[in-house]
Amino acid sequence: MGRWQPGAQGRLQQAAMExxxxxxxDRVTVAEIAERAGLTERTFFRHFADKREALFAGQDQFGESIxxxxxxxxPDVSPLEAAVRGVEAAGTWLDDERRPGARARQAVIDAHPELQERELIKLARVSAAMAAALRDRGVDEGEAVLAADAGMAVFRLAFTRWVADDGEHDLPWHVRSALEVLRAVVG
Amino acid sequence: MGRWQPGAQGRLQQAAMExxxxxxxDRVTVAEIAERAGLTERTFFRHFADKREALFAGQDQFGESIxxxxxxxxPDVSPLEAAVRGVEAAGTWLDDERRPGARARQAVIDAHPELQERELIKLARVSAAMAAALRDRGVDEGEAVLAADAGMAVFRLAFTRWVADDGEHDLPWHVRSALEVLRAVVG
DNA sequence: ACGGTCGATGTCAGCCGCTGACATCGGCGG
DNA sequence: CCGCCGATGTCAGCGGCTGACATCGACCGT
Known part of the structure; x- marks a missing residue:
């Protein structure tokens, strides 16, 4: 056995969530989180860039799956369809098993503006990456940006409904459903 | 003349921007901003909730004009058209006279992630308010959210192009132009 | 004119997020 | 067995932000 317990980062995340x-x-200090994880405040900041980030680790995988x-x-599908395929793929990563965790996490985020800010910039960066990928496929700049933003808007509505949903439908289903709503609104 | 120079808030904003x-x-402290404005750090925080907010005062008017x-x-126009009328109205508020200021401000924001976070949540709140207004008009929940988000996406693209534009077109023109792009992408 | 209230500001102490610099010490390769 | 490496601890310190209390000119009513 090593000098330290393994899984420091995971313990910190769990302690923070709890x-x-x-x-x-705002009634929890970083020192307290670290203490519950059996570490020090300084070590917390070696694993996470700031206090908020403890609740957003693992989001990278989400963006990559998109x-x-x-x-x-x-290559022959429309830009919007391609973007929707992306968020649909993320929907298979967020399967039924992860729904309770996602729900709890979202409740925390919804209750704290500073966490909403962090979530928004993460989603915005994924959207920008989608737009860049579409551009690389030859899509015009403006179309790429709007297709990515529209795809992300579809995802957000789908995710909201999936979190509130009691298991009747999975996330990809909600994505397709939201896409139909978007088509009705814009078309 | 009063005990204090008038326009404390404006002086703080200007000092911060400079x-x-x-x-x-991140190389400017709140104490320095306050000092240049002839005030103390404590007074800064009586005018602004936090350091970032000094760069976002006046945004309320923007949201209200939308x-x-x-x-x-x-009442008979489509939800998306109504949302676009909103951002178009904001486009008349951001006239040619304000373009240099908007450009400088945006350059600062683009260079600092924490300011981007703040901008994103402000826009998200405006979008949520638009969705609520659409719901009040009788629009279905999902359609309201997507129309508001789509309208905001149109605005963001239009604003980006307007800021980069050398005065050839005004913001409402760019809004209509971006809306056509959205229709091409989704339709 | 006077006294009292009000409101913007100043002062001070203090918590907490976050960082740089340096020390510690077990694991592991040579 | 030695020495390097890497995760952690320790400590000092800055800057954002807040609560509590003091200050003092303006304004209002008498």
């Missing part, structure tokens, strides 16, 4: 759900984000899904779309 | 463009956001524009749209 304490924040118990007391609320980009992979977009890249896997045939 | 110092940040000179040195960059909502006013939306409310002024005839």
């Amino acid at each position: 304490l924040i759900t118990e007391r609320g984000y 980009l992979a899904g977009l890249a896997a779309a045939p | 110092l940040i463009t000179e040195r960059g956001y 909502l006013a524009g939306l409310a002024a749209a005839p």
Whole structure:
């Protein structure tokens, strides 16, 4: 056995989630999170760039699965369809097993503006990456940006409904459903 | 003449903008901003909730002009058209005279992630307010959200192009232009 | 004119997020 | 067995932000 318990980062994430759900984000200090994880405040900041980030680790995989899904779309589909294939792929990553965790996490985020800010910029960066990928496929700049933003808007509505949903439909289903709503609104 | 020079808030905003463009956001302290404005750090925080907010005061008017524009749209236009009328109205508020200021401000924001976060949540709140206004008009929940988000996406693209534009077109023109792009992408 | 209230500001102490610099110490390769 | 490496601890310190209390000119009513 090593000098340290393994899984420091995971323990920090879990401790953060627990304490924040118990007391609320701003009534928990980083030192307390670290203490519950058996570490020091300084070590917390070696694993996460700031306090908020402890709740957003793993989001990278989410963004990558979207980009992979977009890249896997045939070259002849429309830009919007390609973007939707991306968020649909993320929908298979967020399967039913992850729904309770996603729900709890979203409740925490919805209750704290500073966490909403962080989530928004993460989504905006994914959207920008989608737009860049579409441009690389030869899509015009403006169309790429709007297709990516529209795809992300579809995802957000789908995700909201999936989180509120009691297991009747999976996330890809909600994505397709939201896409139909978008078509009705714009078309 | 009063005990204090008038326009404290405006002086703080100007001082913040100057110092940040000179040195960059994170190399300026609130105490320095306050000092240049002839005030103390504590007073800064009586005018602004936090350091970032000094660069976002006046945004309320922007959001209100959007909502006013939306409310002024005839009841028989489509939800998306109503949302676009809103952002178009904001486009008349951001006239040619304000373009240099908007450009400088946007350059500062683009250079600092924490400011981007703040901008994103402000736009998200305006979008949520637009969606609520559309719901009040009798629009279905999902359609309202997507129409508002789509309208905001159109605005963001239009604003980006307007800022980069050398005065050839005004913002409402860019809004209509971006809307056509959206229709091409989704339709 | 006077006294009292009000409101914007100043002052001060203090918490917390976050960082740089340096020390510690077990694991592991040579 | 030695020495390097890497995760962690320790410590000092800055800057954002807040609560509590003091200050003092303006304004209002008498």
